[in-house]
Amino acid sequence: xSIVVKNLSFTYGTGTAYQKKxxxxxxxxxxxxxxxxxxxxxxxxxxxxxQHLNGLIKPQEGEVQVFDILLTNAKKPKPDLRxxxxxxxxxxxxxxxxxxxxxxxxxxAFGPKNLGLNDEEIKERVKEAxxxxxxxxxxxxxxxxxxxxxxxxxxxxxxxxxxxRPKVLILDEPSAGLDPYGKEQILSLITRLKKxxxxxxxxxSHDIDExxxxxxxxxxxxESKIAYDIPMEELFEKEEELTAMGxxxxxxxxxxxxxxxxxxxxxxxxxxxxxxxxxxxxxYNSKRVDxxxxxxxxxxxxxxx
Amino acid sequence: MPIIQLQxxxxxxxxxxxxxxxxxKDVTLQIEEGSFVxxxxxxxxxxxxxxKLLNGLLLPTSxxxxxxxxxxxxxxxxYxxxxxxxxxxxxxxxxxxxxIVEDDxxxxxxxxxxxxEEIIRRVDWALEKVGMSEHKKGTPFKMSGGQKQRLAIxxxxxxxxxxxxxxESTAMLDPRGRREVMQVxxxxxxxxxxxxINITHYMDEALGADRLIVMNEGKIVLDxxxxxxxxxxxxxxxxKLSVPPVTALAVRLAEQGVPIDTAVTTKEELVxxxxxxx
Numbered sequence: 001x002s003i004v005v006k007n008l009s010f011t012y013g014t015g016t017a018y019q020k021k022x023x024x025x026x027x028x029x030x031x032x033x034x035x036x037x038x039x040x041x042x043x044x045x046x047x048x049x050x051q052h053l054n055g056l057i058k059p060q061e062g063e064v065q066v067f068d069i070l071l072t073n074a075k076k077p078k079p080d081l082r083x084x085x086x087x088x089x090x091x092x093x094x095x096x097x098x099x100x101x102x103x104x105x106x107x108x109a110f111g112p113k114n115l116g117l118n119d120e121e122i123k124e125r126v127k128e129a130x131x132x133x134x135x136x137x138x139x140x141x142x143x144x145x146x147x148x149x150x151x152x153x154x155x156x157x158x159x160x161x162x163x164x165r166p167k168v169l170i171l172d173e174p175s176a177g178l179d180p181y182g183k184e185q186i187l188s189l190i191t192r193l194k195k196x197x198x199x200x201x202x203x204x205s206h207d208i209d210e211x212x213x214x215x216x217x218x219x220x221x222x223e224s225k226i227a228y229d230i231p232m233e234e235l236f237e238k239e240e241e242l243t244a245m246g247x248x249x250x251x252x253x254x255x256x257x258x259x260x261x262x263x264x265x266x267x268x269x270x271x272x273x274x275x276x277x278x279x280x281x282x283x284y285n286s287k288r289v290d291x292x293x294x295x296x297x298x299x300x301x302x303x304x305x
Numbered sequence: 306m307p308i309i310q311l312q313x314x315x316x317x318x319x320x321x322x323x324x325x326x327x328x329x330k331d332v333t334l335q336i337e338e339g340s341f342v343x344x345x346x347x348x349x350x351x352x353x354x355x356x357k358l359l360n361g362l363l364l365p366t367s368x369x370x371x372x373x374x375x376x377x378x379x380x381x382x383x384y385x386x387x388x389x390x391x392x393x394x395x396x397x398x399x400x401x402x403x404x405i406v407e408d409d410x411x412x413x414x415x416x417x418x419x420x421x422e423e424i425i426r427r428v429d430w431a432l433e434k435v436g437m438s439e440h441k442k443g444t445p446f447k448m449s450g451g452q453k454q455r456l457a458i459x460x461x462x463x464x465x466x467x468x469x470x471x472x473e474s475t476a477m478l479d480p481r482g483r484r485e486v487m488q489v490x491x492x493x494x495x496x497x498x499x500x501x502i503n504i505t506h507y508m509d510e511a512l513g514a515d516r517l518i519v520m521n522e523g524k525i526v527l528d529x530x531x532x533x534x535x536x537x538x539x540x541x542x543x544x545k546l547s548v549p550p551v552t553a554l555a556v557r558l559a560e561q562g563v564p565i566d567t568a569v570t571t572k573e574e575l576v577x578x579x580x581x582x583x
Contacts, residue, residue, distance in 0.1 A: 016529035042449050042479060147451055149348055177395070177476045179347045179506040206479040209550065246481055251550060251572065258576045264583050273550065283583050284563050 002168055002200050003053060004029040007062035010048055022048040023223040026062070030168075035194060036202045037211035040221030046204050049221065053202070054088035055081045067167070086115050087101050089166030089198070093165075093173045095157030099145040104156050107145055129163035129254040131196060133149070133189055151182030155189065162197060170199040173205060183210075191212065212250045212272040220247065232271045239251035252276035308337035308468060308500055309359055309390070314368035315523075316354050320530065325448070328354040330523035331368070331496060338340060338467070341494045343511035343531070344504045346520035347545040353506050355520065356472045359502070360390035382439075388417060391461030395473040397453035401445040406437070406456060413464040424463075431459040436491050451482025455489055462493070470502040476506060483507070489550070506551045508535070512570055519546065536568055551575045 010023040022045045032034055040046045046112045052056040052064050055071055064071040069084050086121070091100065101107035108126045117125070130137045133155040145156055154174075161169065174181040174190060190216055194201050205211040211218065218235060220228040222245045228235050235242075243249075255272045256279075266279040311388075328351045336342060355365040358370050361377035370377045372386045394400060403409040410428045419427070428533040432438045435455040440448070445456055454474055461469060471490060475483040487510055493499045503510060512518050517534045519549040520526035521544040527534050535541070538548045538556050547553060555567045555575060565582060569575045 041481070079395060109323060149349065179545070180508070180547040181347050248480060255572060255576060255579075258572070259579060259583070262576070262580050273554060277554060280558060280579065280583070281561055281563065284558075 001029055002067065003034045004065040005062070008052065008059055008064060009061040010057065011060065021224050026226055028219065028226060028229065030200065030202065033199050035214060035216045037215030037218045038202060038221060039206070039208060039211060039218060039247060044221040045224040046221045047172060050090070050172065050202065050204065051172060054083050054090050055079065084113070086164050087166055088168045088170060089161035089164055091158055091161050091169070091171040093176060096150065099153060099157055102144060103142050104145055107139040107156060108160045108163050111160050115164060125165065129159040132193065133159045134185065138265055151178055152183055154178070154186060159190070159205035162193065166198055168200045168202065169193060170202045171204070174203060175210065176246060181280045187214070207272070208248045208250050213274070214259045220245070233269050236271060308338040308373060308414045309336040310371045311389050312369050313356070314358060314360060314361060314365045314370055317366045320366055328523055329358065332525055334525065336500060338500055339498050340516060341491070341501045341514045342503070342516045342518060343514035344502060344520065344544060345506070345508065345511055351523040352520045353472055355357070356392070356470050357503070359470055360388050384417070389466055390463050390468040390470060391459055391464060391466035392470045392472060392476045393454065394567065395476050396475060397457065400457040400460070402455065404444055404446070405572045406432070406443050406445055407441045409456060410459050410463050413460055416463060427463045427465070431462040433461055434493060435459045449482060450478045451485040453476060454482065454486050458486070460490055468502065471503045473504055473506065475535060477508065477562040482573065508547055512549060527575045532568060532570060537572055538567070
């Protein structure tokens, strides 16, 4: 188990007129190798939640265990936050706004430097991270971040996190605001990182069509609580409940449901476009086989008595 | 008469210097009054530069842009032009200037010297048009992205523009916010006859437009009805654009031997096609 969250609650502005409970008794286990998609309407508590996972917010009630590091509201013992942030990498929304150094190299090197590594090790990690996010190290290392395109800047920001070699990577709306091409690149980058670098990934997304393309598990936040943490196929049967929470079900599931209403049942689990595509191809091919079978054997319809 | 006319317009950033970028190249274009136009192109295609040329935020390096026949280069007419062509930008947090909603909406007409009674009427009207009347005395800072963008639209409406340019105004919004903003834009187009130019990444937003203009490398490469443009999916892919998800699915199915009509653009059309086939 990578992350274990027990009875976690958090209230903003306690004792003021703006008091708001952002998390209410959250329990969640994230296993090594999980690809978790977190969905929820704006204000549902998901951002507050992920900020607990690398110690940006200290728990008020309950506890968060990340590998061997325990986070509670106790004053002592102090958790090793530096080690925690090396293990859990966090990519915020619009991370390109956080680039601040004069060169791409320096920006990506900032994290590893803070981990106290030597120059040799830093250089190796920076090169590796920049190449991992699909940029040409020699070409970009000396350029100013602001000279790059939006999608490239975002990849540099992600490289800065990757260079810390985290064991868990958390991304908040990683594809927001990018054009379709930039989106595709970021999404395939995340898939690649999951495979080669960082086995456990948590992604917050508003786009249910996008998140179901790669997540192995969806956790739904609603009004400061976890509303659902159940298998996806089961989850998307709850269209009415999800709609009431301001959430969509995937387009692929909607199409499957519309077809079912017209008497066409597709086989197998369908939670994303790939599933739908395969199911349609199968249905089409098997229908064609049936039809051919009938055509090839005229009279073999059982009329002969 | 077209409301906006671009004649051989080019725009170069840092003209004359080593790192000059030719963002818009020899574009000739007419926008008809009352139309709903979508403008798409990948990052760096020149679409946002084109948008800023429409109301004189940028002036063409060569060629001319005119609004109701007035050239944007005529500096004495710039207020007249900006009054006619209102713009809403991408980031909802960068466009609010007052801490109370009604003050924010009143900012535009105040600057134009509109008299008080008329400002009050316009603020009420603009808020009603974007469905935000109950937030008149509220503060913009606590609102959702979709609500903020609707307020930004109301702020523009209060100057009574004839053209509304949305420059990636939905890019930072969640799906609900996107729907809210598109709904408002469509209603303004239908009910008030306001010409809408929607610059967007989202192909499904382009679906409802009368006309879809595609830019690539500073030039207009396609200009037709959305369904005719989407029929060119191979070409769109080659210039880093996508077709709506439903069309993309139909194309993939066709590639694998399913004889489906790849001109489908909506979920309903796709389901109908599949019913025929399965």
